[in-house]
Amino acid sequence: MSKLRIPYIPPSEITPSQLVLSRRTFLKSGAAALAALAAPAQARLAAQASAYSTQEPLTPFSDVTHYNNFYEFGTGKEEPAQRAHSLITRPWTVSVEGLVQKPRVWDVEALLRFPLEERIYRLRCVEGWSMVIPWIGFPLAQLLRQAEPLGSAKYVEFVSLHDPRQMPGQRLPLLDWPYREGLRLDEALHPLTLLAVGLYGELLPNQNGAPIRLVVPWKYGFKSAKSIVRIRLVEKQPLTTWMRAAPDEYGFYSNVNPAVDHPRWSQARERRIGEFHKRPTLPFNGYGDQVASLYAGMDLKKFF
Amino acid sequence: MGRASRTESVRRPRLAWLKPFLFLFALLPLARLVWLARGQGLGANPVEYVTHSTGTWALVWLLATLAVTPLRWLSGRNELVRLRRMLGLFAFFYASLHLLTYLWWDQFFDWNEIARDVIKRPFITAGASAYLLMLPLALTSTQAMMRQLGRHWQRLHRLVYGVGIAAVLHYFWLVKKDLSQPLLYGAILSLLLAARVMHWLRSK
Secondary structure (H helix, E strand, O other), X not given: OOOOOOOOOOHHHHOOHHHHHHHHHHHHHHHHHHHHHHOHHHOEOOOEEOOOOXXXXXXXXXXXXXXXXXXXXXOOOOHHHHHHHHOOOOOOEEEEEEOEOOOEEEEHHHHOOOOOEEEEEEEEOOOOEEEEEEEXXXXXXXXXXXXXXXXXXXXXXXXXXXXXXXXXXXXXXXOOOXXXXXXXXXXXXXXXXXXXXXXXXXXXXXXXXXXXXXXXXOEOHHHOOOOEEEXXXXXXXXXXXXXXXXXXXXXXXXXXXXXXXXOOEOOOEEEEOOOOOOEEOOHHHHOHHHHHHHHOOOOOOOOO | OOHHHHHHHHHHHXXXXXXXXXXXXXXXXXXXXXXXXHOOOOOOOHHHHXXXXXXXXXXXXXXXXXXXXXXXXHHOOHHHHHHHXXXXXXXXXXXXXXXXXXXXXXXXXXXXHHHHHHHHOHHHHHHHXXXXXXXXXXXXXXXXXXXXXXXXXXXXXXXXXXXHHXXXXXXXXXXXXXXXXXXXXXXXXXXXXXXXXXXXXHHO
């Protein structure tokens, strides 16, 4: 039996390596496109770094997304992560209305076309814990300026989605649904005030307030309304959900303030999630240099 | 041999089985915490988790203790009283873990801050009261103390009703908005106390 000699031909001689590599890139980008179609929440968001970001170590993604106060999905901290899959975030619109020259109903996809920034902010919950979260979004001021607020507009009210089918926690009259929050117009226009559409480089997970939420880093976390559907400019100070629920415990301003305790617990210290020892809480959550001037001359014990 | 001691000997094995079983069962919540802690299963805020868990179980064993007497009346099984001390001591055990978690991992033994908390915050005041009322009950739980105190023992141990009320108030005043859990425990406590009032009225 004659032996047939088969010469060894390295694969690189058959297909040039650039082609192999470009085919890989093609497959990868195809897979990424498919994944993006199948699960839009996994899409990476392009965002500019911001000078407003803190250098502090980030709270792990799993803690940011599994330790949430979002009563629309239950009062347990882990419930939002377990139950928020019922929230449908596309299509979604946000109306900017009230005392504005140009009211407009925005599609969330149009909001995603605002120039996005990554803002790494501290978040201090009124309950005494805190996190550091890399949000992605754009300053609320950009949206409000497009609406051209009238001179009579003094406050901004934020209304979250009200749909008990999507938000099972709303089947209980625990709070007066829909969730409402508010800011003074100058607070709303402050460059730190962010409309967030993502975190950790991805679209917002449902439990964190998808598809669009407010982030006001110098105020207690509950001021940062989630899953917003309406932004209304008004003349009078809005009555927020927590003010309605417990007026002696939650005020309109709710600025982080270690000197003003919650009636039932101290606000002097906080536990950063992931840390064992508590740390002192800073006035305005450490953003005093940027925002303290907004409250010059105000008695912060009275306007808590 | 008297009739009473015969029924005694019949019923004894059943309780003999129940008591060690209950003892092991009552240790499960603690075992679970240790297990979760080893596997990073205590969530994002482990100290909060341990505080809530030990507090809840202290309340559960306290209500179980208070359920013994009404259950005796309902079932006619007086031997159930033999479980009462153990249940009460488990309530004290979990309350001690709960208190220690607060003193150590929440306040890091900052006694000024702790004193301020007890004075200023009604839910801490209630919790501290519940524990202080429990302390003499735990200390006088031995046979020797029972004998020594005689009829005063029972009077002293009526403090347990105060412990129950203070413990439920402690829970009521600490939750932010969702009162469903404290209401549930409050309802069970009310039922157990109402049973005593009914019994007392009937026996008058």
